[in-house]
Amino acid sequence: MLISFPYGEMFDPVYINDENLLGVYQPSHFEPVDSIFECVNNAINSPIGSPELYEIARGANSCVIISDDYTRQTPVKIMIPILENILRDAGVIDISILVALGTHRPMTEQETLDKFGADIPKRIPVFQHNFRDFDNLADLGKSSIGIPLQVCKKVIDADLVIGLGQIVPHRIAGFSGGSKI
Secondary structure (H helix, E strand, O other): EEEOOOOOOOOOOOEEOHHHOOOOOOOOOOOOOHHHHHHHHHHHOOOOOOOHHHHHOOOOOOEEEEOOOOOOOHHHHHHHHHHHHHHHOOOEEEEEHHHHHHOOOOOOHHHHHHHHHHOOHHHEEEEEEEOOOHHHEEEEEEEEOOOOOOOEEEHOOOOOOEOOOOOOOEEOOOEEHHHHH
């Protein structure tokens, strides 16, 4: 059977003998949502297997929202205002955004505007994480297999941390986002 990959023209089809083929798997068809805002709003306000954000945030004074960077398409311009309203209603005073750059370069001013819009950075401070700035990292020792654990001090000092990001196939790391954020 000739198997093709729906990723533009960068992959040639591959022939696999029928006796070696277990199956061809692909995502189910789905209809696009009418409103990204409504979809995100419903997801945030109806969490699966977790208390609502308002309940989690009650009693917290500070919150760091960790966002992915310019290389990802997470709709943070839509997500952050919804989160901000819930956090403010819950009494959170100090909200900031930490951009999880990983090993990517810092975002330019234009990339920051493209990612967050013009309004969000006016209301909420946006910081870009620099994994090489050891003065801003807290040393948490080592993992059970000896890997050094260092975390941004802004995250350690926050009462509440929220991670925003997408989970998508990654050409190097298997999948991007998820628990890495």
